Amino acid sequence: MITFDQVSVHYEDASEPVLRDVDLTVEEGELCLVVGHTGVGKSTLLGAVNGLVPHFTGGTLHGRVTVDGRDTADHPPRELADVVGVVGQDPLDGFVTDTVEEELAYSMEQLAVPPATMRKRVEETLDLLGLADLRHRALYELSGGQQQRVAIGSVLTAHPRILVLDEPTSALDPTAAEEVLSAVTRLVHDLGVTVLLAEHRLERVVQYADRVIHLPGDGRVVTGGPADVFRTSSIAPPIVELGRAAGWSPLRLSVRDARRAAAPLRTALAGVTPPPARPAPAPDRETLLTARKVTVAYHGVPAVREVDIALRGGEVTALMGRNGSGKSSLLWALQGSGPRKAGSVAVGTEDGAAGPDPRKLPATEARRLVGLVPQTPTDLLYLESVKQELDQADAESEVPARGTARSLLDQLAPGIPDTTHPRDLSEGQKLALVLAIQLAAAPRVVLLDEPTRGLDYRAKLELIRIVDRLAAEGRAVVISTHDVEFVARAADRVVVMAEGDIVADGPTEEVIVASPVFAPQTAKILAPLPFLTVDQLTAVLPAPAAADAGNGNAAESGTGTGTGGPAGHARPADEAHGGAAPTGTAGGPA
Template identity: 55%
Template sequence: MTPAIRLDDVSITLPDAEAPVLSHLDLAVQEGDLALVIGRTGAGKSTLLGALNGLVPHFSGGRLEGTVTVAGRDTRGHRPRDLADVVGVVGQNPMAGFVTDTVEDEIAYGMEQLGISPSIMRKRVEETLDLLSIADLRSRPLLDLSGGQQQRVAIASVLAAQPRILVLDEPTSALDPNAAQDVLASITTLVDDVGLTVVLAEHRLERVMHAADTVIWLPGDGSAVQGDPSEVLLKADVTPPLAQLSRLLGWDSVPLSVRRARRRVHDEERIPARSAPEPSEALSWSADPDDDVAELEDLCVSYGDLDAVDHVDLALQSGTVTALMGRNGAGKSSLMWAVQGATRSSGSVRVRSNPAPAARPASGAQEWSDPRTASPEQARRLVSLVPQAAADLLYLPSVGDECEQADRESEVAPGTTASILDRLGAGLPADRDPRDLSEGQRLALVLAIQLAARPTVVLLDEPTRGLDYAMKAQLARIVRGIADGSGPGLPGSPAAVLISTHDVEFAAASSDRTVVMADGQIVADGTTRSVCTSSPAFSPQMAKVFHPADVLTPDEVARALKEPAEGGSR
């Protein structure tokens, strides 16, 4: 059978680059396969995907050597518009690809450009709305949707045109666990039942690797390794939890699902002898009110008839990392923007000021302020927010200019922001244009800018989007340092950190407490261990593999297996 996609001795050199980002690749994806592209940030995944529909080099520029053949067409002689009927592409940023105003119009737009008749268009719109479970969003303005909802609409707009090949760049990065499963189930159904060929790049491999027929690993040196997922993942430099577990236990291949891993550990009797907490403990978070640095009482945020945040009471403590979870549209981002003061809200928001240690009263008393009514200078010292798209806060031509501006706005000594950036481990040249940075580098720069003001409360909205496993582990260490006051912020200034995330593995590794929202209300609030082990949707893979043992991460598994068993088997 002729492959749906073939790359013969392909090398790609980007504009102004001295060396090719991809060099002498020979790859093939068979028709009806789901190919998973993996690699560290900056390894060339997006470049490879862009070559599959001619965006590279017809749009991006640069030089393409070798031959890329897609559905029998050579991309060298076919521009993206000539491949639109056979290749559908969904990029990392859904908003960048939208051209209409409402959900239904966006889904129909691609079919209009292909000249599909109105009667067929109407039928496909309905089918696609149902396929991705977004029929209730039909008339909603795209700008009013959450990041996850926008991503599902972007996928729907491409699927409606019924391409033979679907190219997806991080399709689940903004989706909650259940929504991600729904989208991937829809995609795999099309693969299995229709024969759709899918090429998918993803950082959260634990969500998709069980569905992959083949894996293409880009080590970052320009080469590519293609093969069986269970074998490639064992040696790749990106390590989802099951790959970490396989290396820890000395397995010769990676089980691609929790079911397979669970059977294997039970067969080998390698179960940590640690009991999980009782489900009733999931709502057991308690803290001394004297430790509170932020208090929300009866907080409400409404958009017309929609109550995004519905009478929420929540207290945050200094030195604590709290994960905020829930399905897309649950109100997580709205709550954060309300705390920061950028969204109109009702109810009470009180945050303690965080003066320098030498300026604190001997009694320990601190002033409470409302960031919604504080001056911009004071608000920066109360609450800082890193939004989902960190680049939205970057507007100057260089990293150095951004750092200097942050020093002035935060009224700190020159060089403070640059010093924090260095301690974050980003290593960014001062003359680098922020637009040329990777997602992880932009996040580090914005985080440094926000930390310069030494805020009492640090809010991070989906900070792991676009980050590989190594970068997420580094971010977890940074977040812990911010909370403890021992990290890259100014010394002696612990903070309360609130992280909105759909990444259950990151939440398990980085947070002390987990709050779950649904329909604008808090439905669970407890220790991360108790909440995550009592919820199928928000459980990390290690908790599922070793249930009922009390472990959340591969590191905890390693420690638990070294402990002497106290009853039960190892």
């Protein structure tokens, strides 16, 4: 169905080709998971499938790419639209109509699908992706996750034989992501659709993959079965990191299989108290922001309902909830730029007194009090090069020396040239750039709206370190996210919203473990043991227990590990940090 024959792609401003001598064949009805760190060429590989690379992206493509027998060199994207459906990283970039229903029908109109068939497919897709209640809504009114589902649906209605998905679940809550992936899997199994799917949140998708295409970063492509590739890959989800630590062979890639294999491990760890996933915040934390009865409504429809919240210095708060629950609306209301129908917000001053409402301050002053990184980072990028954006951030933030924003960017996404135009960056790189710009001002309260979208595990680990540093400096950090693995590693406190209300607020280990939706993989596999992360496991797991727990026959037969328990065998904290991958790679958050 898809064939790459000695394909190399080289861009003019790059010293090395992003893809080098790629030989790859993808069969009909195969679901291939494309993995790799941010900026290694995943989007280029996907773009070559429908001719976007190089017809629209520029650069030079050597070799031959054929799709359903058509050479992409001779067939631009418009001549492959009946075969290949593409959903990019940013759904707004692909919308061409005004409402959900119109967007779902648009691609079929271009392909001259009969009206009766169009109506039937629209209804099927609305039900398939849970969009029926939104059919008449304007696209710009939808949350980021809702827009993502519409973008996927607009492609599915055309019934393509090949589906290319670039970060399809990045803006979705866990339940919505599961629904979308289940729908994609049904297309593969029932209709024989071929799917190429690039995703950084591997814990969501690895169990569905027939094959993994790994881009190590040197232009090569390594392909094989998921268990084989992840055995030694530099990037892996927590379930794989746990399997590596326990020595499982073969690796288990679903929570169900991992729980069965982990039975001896749970027995060996019974009664063991794991080290804290994060250092406990200081008890005498200063309240930096206080919100009272905050209400936000759009066209009379409430998005936030009389919310009270206090943010304390030195504390990292995760804001969670399903798509459309009001998380982004609350963040914008706290920052001061968004609409607020009622309620008050006060930011504490350096001397602890109740300070001003950022809504009533000039933008420059408000930014030093409350900084916000939006879901769509391109909203804050307007200059011609990365260097200009970074220099402007330093100037506006009035930092003592230039280079602060550049240093932050290099920690999140190293290797981005100064001369690159911001719009030419991948979505993950754009997000990293905006994070660096906003964090350069080091405001007392930092609000991050889906900051891990498009970031790989390594970049998320760097983001955690930056967030930890901000908290250590006494700043309050709020992270709105659907990334439960990131929350387990990064947050001290979790606030859950539903329909504009706060329905849960408490320590991370209490809130997310109690929820089957928000529990991380490690917690699901080792339940009822109180482990949240692989780091906690490796800190107490002795080598003998790991070896015995990794015995596939023993695990499946339910025999014990033969150890006396792991007490007294804790690893040093610095050795445990970063996971337990035997290859020496850092096991970052998912």
